[in-house]
Amino acid sequence: MATLAQWAEGARPRTLPAAAAPVIVGSAAAYHAGEFSGWLALAALAVALSLQIGVNLANDYSDGIRGTDLERVGPMRLVASGAASPSAVKYAAFGWFGAGALFGLVLVIASAQWWLLAIGVAAIAAAWFYTGGKNPYGYRGLGEVGVFVFFGLVAVLGTQLTQAGRITLVGVLGAISIGLLACALLMVNNIRDIAGDRMAGKMTLAVRMGERNARLSYVAMIAVPILLGSLAAPATGGWSLLVCLLLAPAVLLSIPVLAGAWGRALIMVLSGTGLYELGFALLFAIALVLGAR
Structure with missing residues (x-):
């Protein structure tokens, strides 16, 4: 029987700030569009954390x-x-998916965006079949696609849509940026596990690309959002240039990755990437709020 501390560690709490990032950006984009609802933002956050x-x-x-x-x-x-039985972990996962579905239903009812029900079902299916089922898409190098779509586009734009009733250009720029940063998290995680995944037949994108290309793609994934955030400058009165403050952290994260850091040395990069995504979300959100007309 796993202890409460072991369950907490198994839930990987260090990933939760990254789950909050798209809700922060989506809510700020809604504010920039002239609409914001605190309780709908909290409902979206509950969905994101539950699904994560x-x-x-x-x-x-x-x-x-x-x-x-x-x-x-x-x-x-x-x-x-061996801390917990497979069935216990599986049912715990289903329980959190169920909680996410309930919070999502509240969000859909409140916003009257009924078509989002289908998106919610797709999101839960994508979460399970990433590594679950007979042919998990995460084992075929498609994990980053799922992460980009659901933890980037869907999470950010869904949050904006349920509050503002529409999607804007700054919302799209934020969604693409958060999607890339979520992919960077997955990429550095998979770079760390290339050897083990290859042995186990788990053909992640990092395994398929090869170590060198995977490391270069990670750098691109954390750098491009700074460019995309800067492109929102005209719509935010120049405030979105605040994301350029992330240039130094981007360099610091890139150095060990390009230098060939491996195994446990990449754990700090993984943790730093999660904080980097949260930092981007906060800076971009501040820019959208300050630049709202």
Whole structure:
């Protein structure tokens, strides 16, 4: 029987700031569009956090029963370590998915954006089949596609849409940026696990691209959002140039990745990337609020 502390670690709380980032940007984009609802923003945040914990536990379960986690470096895995039974972890994942669905239903009813129900179902399916099912798409190098779509485009634009009733250019720029940063998180995680994933037959995008190209793509994923944020300057009275403050952190994160950091040395980069995404979200959100007309 896993302890409460082990369950908390297995839920990977360090990923939660990254789950909050798209809600922050989407809510700020709604404010910039002339509409903002605090309680709808909190409902969107509850959806994002629930689904993030759910997907973390689902990945723990699916990778654990396949043996993918046996040679992996990083946070404790509940199934692979034997701390919790596979069924317990699976049902915990379903429980968090259910919580996300309930919060999402509240959001849909309040905003009357009924078509988002289908998007919510797709998001939960994508979370499960990333590593679950007979042919998980995360094992075929498509994980970044799912992350970009659901933790970037859908999360940011869905948040804006439920509050403002429309999508704007600054919202799209923010959504693409957050999607790329979410992909960067996944990429550096998979760079760390290339050797183990290759042995286990998990053909992530990092495995398919090769180590050198994967490392270069990570740098591009954290650099391009600074450019995209800067492009919003005309719509924010120049305030979005605040994202240029991230140039120094981007360099600091890129150096160990390009220098060939491996294994545990990449854990700090992974944690830093999550904070970098949150930092981008806060700076871009501040720019949207200050630049609102």
